[in-house]
């Protein structure tokens with residue numbers, strides 16, 4: 230069962246460059262959360278801060294009673310064992326075949342016998358659909374397969390928290406759809422807490438239980454998927470609907486002249502809220518909620534056509 234990750238007032242700077250300030254959010258145990266944000270807003274830095282690879286300048290990260298923002302190296306080493314991480318490129322050792330890559334954390338961090346290791350590696354390879362590819366080298370397989378192998382390696386120590394950095398980078402839409410379904414199925418099976426950093430709006434709209442948006446050195450919003458997908462807050466609505474009109478500019482916040490030039494243009498109405506992807510075997514996830522439940526409980530009327538099975542495609546967003 231996954232564990233809760235509670236982030237309070239987290240601030241990160243590199244020298245005088247502020248990356249983000251006062252980030253406060255809770256990744257609920259066993260739920261899938263997605264972190265979005267324009268390029269360079271510090272999504273990867275946030276992910277690395279969560280496992281203690283980067284030290285925040287202020288704030289706290291509470292996991293299982295330990296504050297990893299301030300704890301000793303020895304405690305950090307222990308807490309890190311709760312995490313599995315899938316880096317953007319899979320971070321495979323090029324000279325090792327997939328079997329040895331996936332077995333690596335078990336050989337490094339456990340005293341398991343080679344036959345126990347074999348059982349675990351083959352089990353995780355099967356989970357990610359890579360049975361039969363054990364003897365391939367990372368350079369001999371596609372980007373999608375490399376990500377799956379990276380995922381198998383992230384799973385071998387049975388993580389309570391799975392951090393995934395841009396799983397869709399370099400993948401075509403079909404492969405992205407497959408890996409998104411895999412995340413949902415995995416979450417149903419292992420019940421870990423997931424945090425996925427992505428640029429892909431379709432992933433953000435259909436995979437997570439919660440969405441966060443980093444923008445302009447702060448956390449603009451974090452909450453249930455339906456809350457953000459029905460939000461008319463300009464930054465959130467602009468980003469989640471891939472619009473040019475709104476406060477986010479090409480490289481930073483728009484200046485007064487740019488905003489004035491847009492004054493006659495309105496953001497189009499919000500598109501319908503898509504159904505969340507469900508596990509392929511039909512078994513519900515522990516965190517799964519009924520479509521529209523958050524809207525009903527909070528008196529929010531979702532855009533017409535929301536939660537319909539065969540929703541039409543929205544520009545830039547495939548259902």
Ligand SMILES: Nc1ncnc2c1ncn2[C@@H]1O[C@H](COP(=O)(O)OP(=O)(O)OP(=O)(O)O)[C@@H](O)[C@H]1O
Pocket residue numbers: 243248266267268269270271272273274275
């Ligand atoms: N180790 C580091 N030292 C100094 N600056 C860094 C370091 N790591 C990241 N940065 C800076 O922090 C900022 C945020 O980087 P980060 O990679 O987290 O952004 P991102 O939101 O993940 O971007 P993208 O979506 O393009 O991957 C960038 O300006 C980057 O140059």
